[in-house]
Amino acid sequence: MPGHSARSEPETPVVAITEGKLHVTVPTRNGPATISRIQDTENEISGYWARTSRPCPKSCIQPMRPVDGIVPIGELELLDMLCDAGTLVLDSRTADWFEAGSIPGAINLPFTEAADRLDELGCRRDGDGWDCASAATVALFCNGPWCGQSPTAIRDMVAAGFPAGRIHYYRDGMQGWHMFGLTTTRSA
Template sequence: MRCALLAFCVVTLASQAIADGVGITKDTMSVVVETEEGPIEIIRNQDPDARLGEPWVKTSRPCPNFCIQPMTPAAGVTTIGELEVLDFLKTGSGILVDGRVRTEYEEGTIPGAISVPYTEAADRLGEFGCEIDFDGWICEGDIPNVVLFCNGPWCGQSPSAARRMIEAGFPAENIYYHRGGMQNWNMLGLTVTPGKS
């Protein structure tokens, strides 16, 4: 009888541990997103003792270049957080753009993100529905929403990309800025995948 009771308690505690896993929200344990490589499940790290590794534990970087960025990088741009990024990925209502340099993207990115380094953003508006003409880009009609991110609140790459895109003719109201970027994504223990080379 004691063995049966002990086995019941162990199974009950194990079931409770699974039920009390580290969720994204209280109602969402994971989000499955479609990528070019197939579906990827985004979850939070389930180890409650997990810690950030380098370079995400650094708190101080020299400014310039690593100055704290404003909440909004340009007029008309909407700043969003991780839940909104997940919603964009789930609904397919935006293109998630990693604005960091290619090597950083290849080391690890948010699943479903494409690489458009900030130095190339204004030259690649054709990938976002704009058409080139003699005077530059025409961005009219059914232009998709673009979600830009880089390394975090101290990273100027995606804010620079946003400003360059707007100057080149991309509508500011179609740009969303994930200010927390990879710093917050990693801090929250969310899934990171290598960017394709």
């Protein structure tokens, strides 16, 4: 158009997971899933995940190590574990939370059942207890740093015989996952 100068739109920024890594593809029970960050640099979390103050004792800030010997991890380590066929990433929240949305590739093992289902984690029944010599490496998470579901599962698992050194704890949980704008799933 005469008298109208073309204005170029600014390039859309690429919100990477970390330098050089735009996305991660992880295996799930339903086939591969790609995890990336929301590309809208104006995106903000709202509602439930944006709440910062929840009453204690139900929602107290959880320790980084609910049991001596476990390994606390962050998002990048959890992404690596999701890609590792030898590691099980466990969403320790109740089924209703899991169905509302979880981390792609995570398996639901509610905290109330964790110590009774160690056979799904490579342990075998041994009389009244568990032999966990062949236990898998696991990573547990729940709703966030204030959620006690994973710490409860971890304490119960260790008390039942699961080796603490094979447990990794993603304390930031779903709240941290949402804060970084990472992909979640929703069950049908």
